[in-house]
Structures are given as structure tokens and as C-alpha cells.
Amino acid sequence: MNWPLLWQYTGANALLGVLPAVIGLAIALPLGVACARWRWFYVPVLPLTTILYSIPSLALFVVLIDYTGLSNATVIIPLTLFSLCVLVPNVVDGIRSVPQPVRQAATAMGFGPLRRLVRVELPLAVPVIIAGLRIAVVSSISLASVGQLIGVSSLGYFFLDGFQRDFPEEIYVAGAAIIALALVCDLLLVGTRRLATPWSRG
Amino acid sequence: MSFLSFAWNWLKSPAQWHGSADIPIRILQHLGYSGLSLLVAALIALPAGIWIGHTGRGGVVVVNVANAWRAIPTLGLLVLMVVLIGFSALAWLVPLVVLAIPPILVNAYEGVAGVDPGLRDAARGMGMTGWQSLRKVELPVALPLIMLGLRTGAIFVVATATIAAEIGLGGLGRYIIDGLSQSNYAEVAGGAVLVVLLALLVQVIFVILRFLIVPAPLRIQARSDG
Numbered sequence: 460m461n462w463p464l465l466w467q468y469t470g471a472n473a474l475l476g477v478l479p480a481v482i483g484l485a486i487a488l489p490l491g492v493a494c495a496r497w498r499w500f501y502v503p504v505l506p507l508t509t510i511l512y513s514i515p516s517l518a519l520f521v522v523l524i525d526y527t528g529l530s531n532a533t534v535i536i537p538l539t540l541f542s543l544c545v546l547v548p549n550v551v552d553g554i555r556s557v558p559q560p561v562r563q564a565a566t567a568m569g570f571g572p573l574r575r576l577v578r579v580e581l582p583l584a585v586p587v588i589i590a591g592l593r594i595a596v597v598s599s600i601s602l603a604s605v606g607q608l609i610g611v612s613s614l615g616y617f618f619l620d621g622f623q624r625d626f627p628e629e630i631y632v633a634g635a636a637i638i639a640l641a642l643v644c645d646l647l648l649v650g651t652r653r654l655a656t657p658w659s660r661g
Numbered sequence: 662m663s664f665l666s667f668a669w670n671w672l673k674s675p676a677q678w679h680g681s682a683d684i685p686i687r688i689l690q691h692l693g694y695s696g697l698s699l700l701v702a703a704l705i706a707l708p709a710g711i712w713i714g715h716t717g718r719g720g721v722v723v724v725n726v727a728n729a730w731r732a733i734p735t736l737g738l739l740v741l742m743v744v745l746i747g748f749s750a751l752a753w754l755v756p757l758v759v760l761a762i763p764p765i766l767v768n769a770y771e772g773v774a775g776v777d778p779g780l781r782d783a784a785r786g787m788g789m790t791g792w793q794s795l796r797k798v799e800l801p802v803a804l805p806l807i808m809l810g811l812r813t814g815a816i817f818v819v820a821t822a823t824i825a826a827e828i829g830l831g832g833l834g835r836y837i838i839d840g841l842s843q844s845n846y847a848e849v850a851g852g853a854v855l856v857v858l859l860a861l862l863v864q865v866i867f868v869i870l871r872f873l874i875v876p877a878p879l880r881i882q883a884r885s886d887g
């Protein structure tokens with residue numbers, strides 16, 4: 460086993476998996492807030508997320524080769540789109556699940572719409588948003604390895620190398636590394652949720 | 662627009678529509694692999710999910726295992742099967758089934774477990790046995806989520822069947838994988854367009870199926886984190 464190479468590709472895989480979730484969240488928050496506020500805005504967005512999510516990752520990767528070449532962006536952009544498909548509905552559901560009396564209490568305390576959103580609605584939506592983020596980051600880390608088929612390096616390198624050289628250990632190690640990476644990110648998110656929602660700890 | 666023009670030129674060339682590996686045959690292969698895998702996965706996951714939802718035992722385990730399941734890398738599972746047992750039907754069927762089971766299982770479980778307890782009580786009060794209550798009350802109410810699970814499973818299977826061309830499976834992924842290895846970008850683009858169209862077709866089929874199978878009052882927008 461080539462350990463330096465394993466570390467290098469684990470880092471690459473982490474980047475390809477985490478960036479889409481982070482960028483996705485940055486886009487999904489304003490988009491989700493808009494969808495929660497204006498119902499008509501959500502009507503076309505929801506089916507769009509379903510349609511986009513059904514497109515195989517490999518097809519999106521090869522479509523982008525023409526525009527972004529063999530750079531990391533070719534993998535990051537489709538995975539960001541997939542993350543959006545999970546995150547936007549979760550942000551909307553999270554905000555909508557805030558009970559009406561809570562909203563009214565915030566208004567009665569003199570909160571304007573923006574302050575109510577930032578100080579009351581979004582904090583209460585954190586558990587649902589993080590649930591979506593966990594799905595987005597774990598699937599992105601796992602799917603990033605498919606980028607190897609178009610030549611964007613990740614732990615998927617060991618899958619193809621192990622396949623060509625008939626070397627199962629290489630596949631086990633890379634597979635274990637991907638699962639470990641995903642579980643570490645998942646645990647970090649669970650920890651973040653605990654820190655961000657002190658009221659939910661019994 | 663060069664991508665679409667590449668794809669269009671490739672798609673309209675007669676060479677793609679005649680011969681032993683033409684587009685209609687590749688589409689049928691793709692649907693065949695996907696359909697078989699989905700069927701096997703449904704035969705395993707539906708009874709299990711429905712039963713766990715009905716008895717209410719083991720639910721927490723199901724949800725958490727399904728969550729961790731997402732981390733399993735598709736490509737790794739495919740190549741591992743070939744390296745371990747060689748290329749055979751089992752080499753692609755096992756990974757495809759493995760990937761389709763969690764969404765079907767979780768949604769069937771959540772659908773049945775989420776039935777309003779008042780409904781169960783009413784069924785019991787009308788003199789139904791547990792089995793009758795499951796068949797006549799709980800299953801119809803759970804249908805939207807069960808269908809959602811099958812649809813998500815179908816999406817996973819169609820996508821994974823595309824990647825499985827790397828280990829030698831037929832279907833539409835062949836065009837992408839072969840095109841990439843021969844640097845034939847037109848073939849890659851054409852294959853990608855076909856895969857996208859097929860994925861959308863599968864979605865449409867499930868929308869129609871839902872309309873036909875799910876009773877009208879239950880046709881709310883079901884959604885979960887499949």
C-alpha cells in the first residue's frame with residue numbers, strides 16, 4: 460500500500476465531498492428562505508430538485524468536461540447541485556416547522572422580519588437543516604470517487620487501480636477510507652447540532 | 662452549446678440505430694438490469710420494512726443503518742465484486758440491490774410506522790385482526806411513502822447501472838465509458854444525453870404509477886430523506 464498516495468487522495472476526496480455541501484448550504488439558505496416565504500416560488504423549485512436528483516452523477520460529470528475540463532470543478536458542481544436537491548427542501552421544511560405562536564411571540568417582542576428569521580426561525584430550523592447536511596456530505600464524499608472515471612483524482616483512484624491489477628486489498632482500504640471520512644464528517648455535524656441547539660439537550 | 666451539438670450529431674447518425682449494440686438495445690439492457698435489481702431489492706426490503714413498521718420493533722436500527730449505508734461507495738463495491746468473484750450477473754446485481762434496499766426499506770418502515778394510531782385503534786375496534794388492519798388500513802395509508810421509496814431506489818439503480826459499464830456491463834453507460842477510453846467525445850455526449858433522458862423517463866413512469874396506485878385522498882406530496 461502506498462501510504463503517501465492514500466493520504467493525498469483522502470485529502471482530495473475530502474475536498475471534493477465537503478466543498479459541495481458547504482457551497483450547497485450557502486446557496487440553499489437564501490433559496491430556502493425565499494421558498495418558505497413565497498409559496499409560489501417553491502412550486503417550480505420542488506419538482507426541479509426531484510428531476511435534478513435523478514440524473515446519474517456520471518452523466519453530469521461528462522456534460523461538464525466540455526466547460527470546466529478535468530478540474531475539480533467538474534466534480535464539485537454536480538455534487539453541489541445534488542446537495543441543493545437535499546438541502547433546499549430541508550431548509551423550507553425546517554423554517555415551516557417553526558410553530559406559529561413562536562413567530563407571533565417574536566413579532567410581539569418587536570422583532571422585524573429579518574431579525575425574526577435570523578434569531579428565531581433559522582436557529583429553530585437547525586436540526587432539520589443539519590439532517591439534510593448530513594445526507595449531502597455523506598453522499599458527496601461517496602460519489603466523489605466516481606469522478607475518477609473521468610480522471611478527477613480521489614480515493615476512487617484505488618478502486619480503478621485495484622480493479623485493473625486484480626488487487627482487492629487496495630479496494631478495501633480505499634472503501635474503508637471513504638466510509639471513515641464520511642462518518643467523521645457525520646459525527647462533526649451531529650456535534651455541531653448539539654452545540655447549536657442547547658435547548659434540545661435533556 | 663458544443664456539448665449538445667456533439668450529442669445531437671452523434672444521436673442522429675444512422676450508425677447508432679443499427680447493429681447489435683444500437684441505442685434501442687442499450688436502452689432495453691439498461692431498463693432490464695435496473696428493473697431486475699429493483700425487483701429483487703423490493704422483494705427483500707418491502708416485506709421487511711412493512712413488518713418492522715407494523716410491529717414497531719427494530720425501527721431505530723433500520724433508520725440509523727440506512728443513514729450509514731449512504732457512505733458505501735458504489736464504484737468501490739462494483740470493482741470489488743469483479744475482483745472477488747469475476748464478472749457475472751452476480752457482480753452487478755449485488756451492488757445494485759444493496760444500494761436500492763435502504764430507501765425502499767426506510768420508506769416502507771416509516772410509511773407503516775407513521776400510520777395514525779387512532780386509525781389502528783379504529784380498525785381494531787371494527788373487529789379487524791392485525792393482518793386485516795395491515796392489509797386494509799395501514800398499507801393503503803403507507804402507499805405514498807412506499808412508492809417514494811421505490812422511486813428513490815429506482816433512481817439509485819439507474820445511476821449505478823450507468824457506472825457499472827466500467828466493469829463491463831452493457832446498457833447506456835457503455836457509451837460514456839467506451840467514449841471516454843477512446844476519447845470519442847461525441848459518443849460520451851450522446852450517451853450522457855440518453856442516460857439523462859432515461860432517468861427522467863423513469864421519474865415520469867413513477868409519477869404515473871403513483872397516480873394509478875395511490876388512492877386520491879392520499880396523494881399528498883410525500884417526501885422523506887430517502
